[in-house]
Amino acid sequence: MYAILTDDRDLARADVGEVTHFFAESVDGTRREPLAGTVNSVACWGDTAAIRETPDRAAVTADGRRATPETDGHHWGTVCPTDPDYRAGLLERLERVGAAGDVRLTTLGFPGSAFCRCERCERTFAESEYDDRSAWRSAVVTEFVADASDRVAGDLLATLYPDPYPGHLRERAGLAPAALAPHVSEFVVPLCSPGYETTYWVETLARGFADELADLDAELTIQLSAGNVDADRLAGLTRRLEPYAETIVYGTHPGDEDVVRDAIRRVREGEAVATPA
Numbered sequence: 001m002y003a004i005l006t007d008d009r010d011l012a013r014a015d016v017g018e019v020t021h022f023f024a025e026s027v028d029g030t031r032r033e034p035l036a037g038t039v040n041s042v043a044c045w046g047d048t049a050a051i052r053e054t055p056d057r058a059a060v061t062a063d064g065r066r067a068t069p070e071t072d073g074h075h076w077g078t079v080c081p082t083d084p085d086y087r088a089g090l091l092e093r094l095e096r097v098g099a100a101g102d103v104r105l106t107t108l109g110f111p112g113s114a115f116c117r118c119e120r121c122e123r124t125f126a127e128s129e130y131d132d133r134s135a136w137r138s139a140v141v142t143e144f145v146a147d148a149s150d151r152v153a154g155d156l157l158a159t160l161y162p163d164p165y166p167g168h169l170r171e172r173a174g175l176a177p178a179a180l181a182p183h184v185s186e187f188v189v190p191l192c193s194p195g196y197e198t199t200y201w202v203e204t205l206a207r208g209f210a211d212e213l214a215d216l217d218a219e220l221t222i223q224l225s226a227g228n229v230d231a232d233r234l235a236g237l238t239r240r241l242e243p244y245a246e247t248i249v250y251g252t253h254p255g256d257e258d259v260v261r262d263a264i265r266r267v268r269e270g271e272a273v274a275t276p277a
């Protein structure tokens, strides 16, 4: 199946693929009216506006480094996943967005293995039933996803960080796919790169996820970017990924619409396409 991801309402309604993912809430803190008939995408703990307003809300490392856009390796601000008020507000928003249909969760979990070591997280971990911090972090995220699935009427999709190496997702973000799978219908893995000058890594990662998720009752969706790439290359890449993923979703700006339509048409019609390196 083919889908697009966009924040443009007209493009979202243009029937480019069978499904549309619509950015209802983005990592910069922008919130849009959810769009019925689409998979509304909601940034969970990635919320730069929230940490600009209340800097103490940002997840933090033991040496005091906060998850802000200015911190190396972070492109947006990330709220601490145990912040109770933020969590409650997020679940309320998910319930509202979820009334419009399916929901995709992005920026799930902790923003890196060194996060979050705020006083509340230290205390909550110490008082928890877990001796292992990584197991505790995974429980925090899994409980949230379970609560979210109770509030969303349609399907729930969870976006994973693109690292299929066994144990890495759990260690990095607190994401444990086997624990999450009962609560979600799909895992979405973004494998985005402007232009796809090389593509071997896309196939490698897609195959890794297909193996890692093979025994779980959840589908795999791979997200590609449609910017700066021609239809032939995008179609070739799509074809190479199809053994591993049920759905390919293309991150699409209005200017890329024709490229995505053409790529989907070429794959559907079995037209000869380039096999990118």
Ligand SMILES: [Zn+2]
Binding pocket: 059, 060, 080, 081, 082, 083, 116, 117, 118, 119, 120, 121
């Ligand atoms: Zn914390």
